[in-house]
Amino acid sequence: MALWLMKSEPDVFSWDDLVAKGSKGEEWDGVRNYQARNNMKAMAIGDRVFFYHSNIGKEIVGVAEVCALAHPDSTTDDPRWECVDIRAVEPLPRPVTLAEVKDTPELADMALVKSMRLSVQPVTEEEWKIVCRMARGD
DNA sequence: GCCAACGTTGGC
């Protein structure tokens, strides 16, 4: 099972919006970046995804999972763009902010810091564990 | 709201 992080501006689509979609989840449409799309094409059902609020909050707020493999993006006729569906699994006990990630030397290589503008990015197992630990507050 | 970073587009 692979691990990922997806960004959303919460005033457009927030964690609460995803929770409200329930077990059917939501199509992650609108991505128009090849690297982000390639990451989605590499996803498998059940892959875990950190849900990150960009712009407002700038924090990782919850864990979601992939519930549909990459399929054509329904918001465009352009066959290049595909997307997966994700659904909420659980909120983090406490959000982990971008500032905290930046203050954590072990997370200096996270794509969140290094590839700031990439909206769908891989997360290593190590990074995942560290963020989860921070979210628990230990 | 500004602007730096960076990806994409299009002229040559």
Added chain:
DNA sequence: GCCAACGTTGGC
């Protein structure tokens, strides 16, 4: 195929 122009993302 290069690179300047342009558009978008996202932190501040």
